[in-house]
Amino acid sequence: MLNFVVRRLLAMLPVLLAVSLLTFLIASLLPGDLALVILGDQATPENVAALRRDMGLDQPLWWRYLSWLGHVLQGDLGRSFRTGQTVLQAVAERIPVSLQLMLMAEFIGLLIGVPVAIACAARAGGAFDRFMTGSAFAMLSMPSFLTAILLIYLFAVELRWLPATGYVPFTEAPLANLRFFVLPALTLALAEWPGIMRVLRSDMIATLQEDYIALAKAKGLKPSRILFVHALKPSSLTLVTVTGINIGRLLGGTLIVESIFALPGIGRLLVGAIYTRDLVILQGVVLLVACGFVIVNFIVDMLYAVLDPRIRHGHA
């Protein structure tokens, strides 16, 4: 197992390097001169040239990349020229919000997706299965901003059960905090559960056709025991991957959902950075998020190996 972990960790290095290069290029290739952004459109050419020199923007691209990477490796991702905050400070302030949102969304998604998948697989092709598969398809095609607006309209404006926008930290008021997160998390979860459900459903249908299930049935075990104990674990391999990949996808979703529900998370930070052309924050956040994604994938790989020993021995 240790061997496997080390191999995977080493494989991550080139990926992370590629990620850093791409992030750097994205920010550098965006139209608009950083010096001009900082000084404003009315800056004189001399001022712009002086600032470009100060910031090293007159150096070749490769030199700038290496010097940036050097700083990044020392934990210095730069400082926003608009707010004076460092990237790490800004991210540290925002990350708890996004993490809570993603975890709650994934949790609600699983809460809906897993039972529905099991119920569908138990009677594959039945009325319930056909209805839920259809609904899942419909939900998958619904853009999250529309779901968000519908939920706000129903639960905040009409029924007044939940707040439309806002946030308080969990440490300050746990219950209020959860209330603020219900609608945004539900918005993301409504786009999540169909994927979870479809993957688990098809895997379970396949598992239920295996010989050992037939044996279990022949032994007269209760159907619920067969479903939950004998079929669920071997069927959840793909689900683990999907859940892992979802976390990355959810980060994309937070861009929209955090803006709509006014949650002060990473998504909002990123949107704000794009809007104000705060390239330092943009670069830093994209890099951290990409690294987070790589790490989540690594964890998924590890879980895989735990769930299916054949993988860590290189047989699968």
Added chain:
Amino acid sequence: MTNAAAVARKRVPIFLVAVFALATPVQAQKSGGSITVGQELEIAGFDPLKVGVYDTSTFTAAAAIFDTLTTLNDKGEAAPKLALSWTHSDDYKSWTFKLREGVKFHDGTPFNAQAFKENFDRQKDPANKCRCAFYITNVKEVLAPDEHTVIFNLTDPSVNWPAVITIQSSNNVIHSPTAWKTKGDDYNRNPVGTGPYILKSWTAGDRMVLEKNPNYWDKGRPYLDRIILKPLPDAQSRFASLQSGEADIIWDDENDADNIMKAQKDSKLTVHTYKGSGAQVYAFNTKVPPFDDVRVRQALVMAIDRPKMSQAISNGLSRPASNPYGDGSWVKCKDDGALPFDVEKAKALIKEYGKPVEFKMLVTATPRGRMIGQVLQQFWKRAGANMEIEQVDQATIPTRAFTRQFQLTPWRIVDLADPDPQMYANFRSGSPLALAGFSDPELDRLLDHARVTADITQRTEDYCAISRLINKEAIWFWTFQNTYYALSSARLKGFPKIYNGVIDVSTTWLE
């Protein structure tokens, strides 16, 4: 004799406003309570050296935390705030302000002429490379001859200077020098002013809590104990927050016409509208074909059906403009020389031009920018001109405009108390902002005359003549006047006019 004293002797008093005239309240103000303001953007900070220029959301906070020397009264005239009275030199190039005494910043630092001068010098200092410096290039220097006197020496005359400096911009609000010196980089997010509210806490991306300044110089004010500012970037959920009572007042604009109209019908809500001065405008580059021919320019202007365009982009909320001043301006013209909407005439002019009229127009890469481009494209197609839309980033437009890399570009004349600063910059020969590249001795004469004339009737005549000349030459055209919106709960009272788009809640109270 000091230089300052010499300047002071030449001065002629215009207004000596000794007492701060309090308007008779229509309703009794109530003290206490707290409101939540839903803003469009997240506030980046307050230090001019960091943020350069304030955006609309920062204006709201700045109006509560800071004071300016002067303010605009309900008639749109300059009124005292931290300055009690002012005088000017004969040539309007030097203005002397007498400051209110006994005012202190939130951190206890006394507000005086020296503090004001330090604010100004810090922005002007080339070593600080402040983006804000561009907007004070017309101020040569600020002097502080004694503790309560501030003198502005301007490079060009300005007859309405006290009104020009009323906006809560990064140039005009006054910071505590002690605070920025001691806090350094952290000052940006820990602003200290003399204003009616003190910054209590600020959670990045979420809320800014402002609390009543118990030692505010204007006794009895402010009324509300607390103001909470929240960035709610999405227009739909911002409006939902107002409807569900989570926000008491929200920023809005014509892009969101549906919700404004919904609010107009809702008795629990109040729609605050301010018909400002200025307009949404477009500049032709008259140095390049086909716009080097006046007939083409006139034809394009005459082909625009503004009411139809307003219907298409904002459900009819946008108010057509026929001059650059707008209903909110004191410039009222009997004849502004606007070209009539006349497609047949436009076709005839293009035919007379004789060559195909093909050009590119810059628009912002936003849904609204694209839509405006498409509507104009259709109008011009009917007149026989082919326009190609070139979508660019918002930030690219000024750069392209200043370097004259455009044929037709959108622009904006913002709501200012006086037309002079913008008209002079946009149309005086040789100005870097004279985007059309058009030069006319009569236009220059009128612009020069208007800025050194005190008589309002005479100035109005000048500006109307300027409008007639620009409309006739069609070097720029105007589509819609600036209109500003705020939607609030009907309980919120005392909300002032939305000058320059600033949602100033520092004078409000809850019924």
